[in-house]
Amino acid sequence: MTAVAATQVIVIGGSAGSLDVILKVLPDIRLNKHTAIIIVLHRKSSDDSPLVELLSYKTTLPVKEAEEKDLICGQCIYVAPSDYHLLIERDHTFSVDFSEKVNYSRPSIDITFQAAAEIYGENTIAILLSGANSDGTSGLQEVQRYQGKTVIQDPRTAEVSYMPQYALNNLTPDEILADDQIADYINRQQQA
Amino acid sequence: MDVGIIRDDEIDLLLNDIVETYGYDFIEYSRASLKRRINRLFTIDKFPSFAELRYRIKTDKEYLKRFVEEITVNVTEMFRDPHFYQELRNKILPALGTYPFIRIWHAGCSTGEEVYSMAILLKEANLLHKSLLYATDINPRVLEFARKALFPLSQMKQYSENYIRSGGKNDFSSYYSANYSLAKFNDELKAKIIFSTHNLVSDRSFNEFQLIVCRNVLIYFDRELQAKVFRLFDDSLEHLGYLALGAKETLRFSSIAPKYKQLGREKIWRKIG
Ligand SMILES: C[S@@+](CC[C@H](N)C(=O)[O-])C[C@H]1O[C@@H](n2cnc3c(N)ncnc32)[C@H](O)[C@@H]1O
Numbered sequence: 001m002t003a004v005a006a007t008q009v010i011v012i013g014g015s016a017g018s019l020d021v022i023l024k025v026l027p028d029i030r031l032n033k034h035t036a037i038i039i040v041l042h043r044k045s046s047d048d049s050p051l052v053e054l055l056s057y058k059t060t061l062p063v064k065e066a067e068e069k070d071l072i073c074g075q076c077i078y079v080a081p082s083d084y085h086l087l088i089e090r091d092h093t094f095s096v097d098f099s100e101k102v103n104y105s106r107p108s109i110d111i112t113f114q115a116a117a118e119i120y121g122e123n124t125i126a127i128l129l130s131g132a133n134s135d136g137t138s139g140l141q142e143v144q145r146y147q148g149k150t151v152i153q154d155p156r157t158a159e160v161s162y163m164p165q166y167a168l169n170n171l172t173p174d175e176i177l178a179d180d181q182i183a184d185y186i187n188r189q190q191q192a
Numbered sequence: 193m194d195v196g197i198i199r200d201d202e203i204d205l206l207l208n209d210i211v212e213t214y215g216y217d218f219i220e221y222s223r224a225s226l227k228r229r230i231n232r233l234f235t236i237d238k239f240p241s242f243a244e245l246r247y248r249i250k251t252d253k254e255y256l257k258r259f260v261e262e263i264t265v266n267v268t269e270m271f272r273d274p275h276f277y278q279e280l281r282n283k284i285l286p287a288l289g290t291y292p293f294i295r296i297w298h299a300g301c302s303t304g305e306e307v308y309s310m311a312i313l314l315k316e317a318n319l320l321h322k323s324l325l326y327a328t329d330i331n332p333r334v335l336e337f338a339r340k341a342l343f344p345l346s347q348m349k350q351y352s353e354n355y356i357r358s359g360g361k362n363d364f365s366s367y368y369s370a371n372y373s374l375a376k377f378n379d380e381l382k383a384k385i386i387f388s389t390h391n392l393v394s395d396r397s398f399n400e401f402q403l404i405v406c407r408n409v410l411i412y413f414d415r416e417l418q419a420k421v422f423r424l425f426d427d428s429l430e431h432l433g434y435l436a437l438g439a440k441e442t443l444r445f446s447s448i449a450p451k452y453k454q455l456g457r458e459k460i461w462r463k464i465g
Contacts (some may be wrong), residue, residue: 066438068222068411081440087224090200095222096440098408099265115224139222161394 003073005092006036008123011116013109013139015042015131016157021179022129026058026077028183033074035190036065040080040112042105042133048081052159055079066094080107083135103135112140117159125189126149127182131163137170144171150174151185200244203252206230209250215329216260217393219291220417229263236262256403257333265332265412268302270309271354272344272407273439277309277358279458284434285317294323297401297428299392300409301327304385306336309355312367312382312404316360320384326399328390335387341377343368392421397428404429407438415445422446426463435461 014022014068018041026134027071031037056063059077064070066078072092080086084096094145100107111134113136116124126143128136130153140150150173155161157178168176198206211217218226237263240247248255267397271277288294295312297309307327310341314320329335343351352364368375392409404425410418425435426448435443435452437459451465 067312067442069415069445085341087222087228089222089224095223095224096411098267098411098438099225100267111228138252 003033003061003076004033004042006034006072006074006076008035008074008125008191009072009084009116009120010035010037010125010189011038011040011113012127012129013113013136014129015105015109015133015134015135015160015163017130019043021153022055022157022181024059024179025186026055027077028187029059029061031061031077032190033077035074036072037077037186038080038086038116039077040086040107040109041080042070042107042131042135051082052079058191065150066096067151068094068096070094072098076187080112082107085111087111088119091120092119103134103184105133108138109136110142110188114142117143117148120182122147123191125151125186127151127153127186128142128162128164129153129179130158132160134166135162135164140167140173141171149174150188151177151182154180155179198227198234198242198245201374203227204231204247206249209246210256210259211221213250215254216256216258216269216395220393222412222414225265225412226263229265233262260456261333264331265408266302266331267291267446268305268323268346268350268408269354270361271304271358272306274354274357274359276358276436276439276460277354278357279311279456279460280310280436281313281317281359284403284436285313285319285453287434288318289317290307291402292322294319294399294403295399296323296325296403296405297399298302298325298327299390299404299406299425300332301329301338301387302331303334303343304341304387305343305351306405306407307338307385308377309340311384312355312360312385313358315381317361320381324402325385325386326424327385327387330389330391330393332389335389339382339387341379341382342371343372343377344375345375352400387413392415392424397424399428399429400430401433402430403434403436403438407436409438410441411438419446424446426451431463433463435463437461439455 016096065078152173452461
């Protein structure tokens with residue numbers, strides 16, 4: 001089976017308290033060959049391999065750090081590298097950017113949400129999880145502007161409710177989901 | 193953050209104007225970052241339309257300077273990625289120490305944090321006196337800052353931690369004197385650094401080096417431009433010299449790769465072919 005360029009992307013953004021959610025949903029996620037997942041997590045450590053490894057244990061899908069000039073392929077899970085913003089080029093490859101922090105964060109969820117929306121338009125799904133930061137909200141708004149789908153973790157199920165609550169205060173998403181509904185949602189949203 | 197106002201075809205127009213009028217060629221830069229920064233500038237400088245931005249750039253040389261400054265990313269730190277500096281300290285500098293004279297090129301040095309970090313390493317290895325560091329960048333303004341050796345005092349705590357994690361044993365504050373909100377680094381470090389503009393896109397090789405450091409610059413270039421810059425580095429590197437790249441950059445896919453051998457986990461290659 002050869003990898004094909006993804007035509008749909010699901011971008012998951014999270015900060016404090018989101019790693020547990022991701023670890024919980026990953027085992028139940030299935031991806032068809034047209035869909036990629038991109039995970040943007042705020043974190044302290046600048047060493048990326050432990051996170052990629054940790055996520056790999058939870059799924060049979062390939063998990064990779066997103067590297068510059070990598071083609072974004074279906075049936076693959078990508079993790080934004082720490083301390084760089086993750087952008088997407090018109091030819092559906094990644095690029096990384098060491099510019100100023102946005103919302104005190106690098107990688108910034110806003111930047112990757114927006115990058116995905118610009119390239120994949122309505123075939124973008126952006127999911128914002130737990131966190132103590134306002135990152136992600138304006139990115140979700142951009143995704144809406146491009147007719148993509150937006151999902152916010154129900155703040156009541158979030159370990160740190162600030163980030164999803166902040167987003168909810170500023171926009172109406174397509175879905176508000178409890179952490180245990182996310183995997184099922186992702187599986188249902190993919191093009192046949 | 194409302195970006196995405198300037199379209200891709202408009203960016204093409206702008207970049208063509210700039211190369212024709214001023215000779216700065218950004219056409220082979222990675223588009224996503226460039227587009228984001230052009231849109232950011234468009235918003236900050238409150239242009240009413242794309243046509244006005246285009247006209248301003250074509251006719252106002254001073255504004256072009258600002259444009260170059262703002263669309264290139266100048267963010268940098270001292271002893272960023274302490275492991276990388278540890279590797280330089282423990283493996284690379286001892287090898288360079290066997291040469292009678294050491295020439296190092298920092299390409300894309302921005303405001304100089306990286307080259308002053310290197311000067312500190314050389315000093316601690318007792319090699320600074322026989323070294324010469326060429327620090328170059330496309331942007332003359334960052335070089336003006338770099339020459340002053342003045343960095344925000346507020347950063348020193350972070351830099352000092354990085355320095356210690358890189359294996360530094362001295363008191364980091366002995367390398368600068370505090371002056372209000374600024375830290376002025378010792379003249380001794382600067383004495384061996386030559387600052388100069390150099391455009392990796394259009395300028396040639398100007399010397400032969402034992403070590404070239406080019407970190408977080410190639411991520412802004414497309415594959416063809418990366419290939420071209422790798423050839424420039426290859427032309428500028430002595431046999432058995434070292435090439436050091438940023439944490440997310442690689443030589444792996446380039447045509448010069450067969451001549452180079454990566455050392456350990458860090459992004460440092462040695463020219464063996
Ligand atoms: C993100 S900074 C990297 C600074 C430092 N090397 C580091 O890693 O911390 C990128 C630098 O590359 C410079 N640059 C961009 N295009 C260039 C070119 N064509 N030639 C030389 N320098 C360039 C920018 O002006 C900027 O100062």
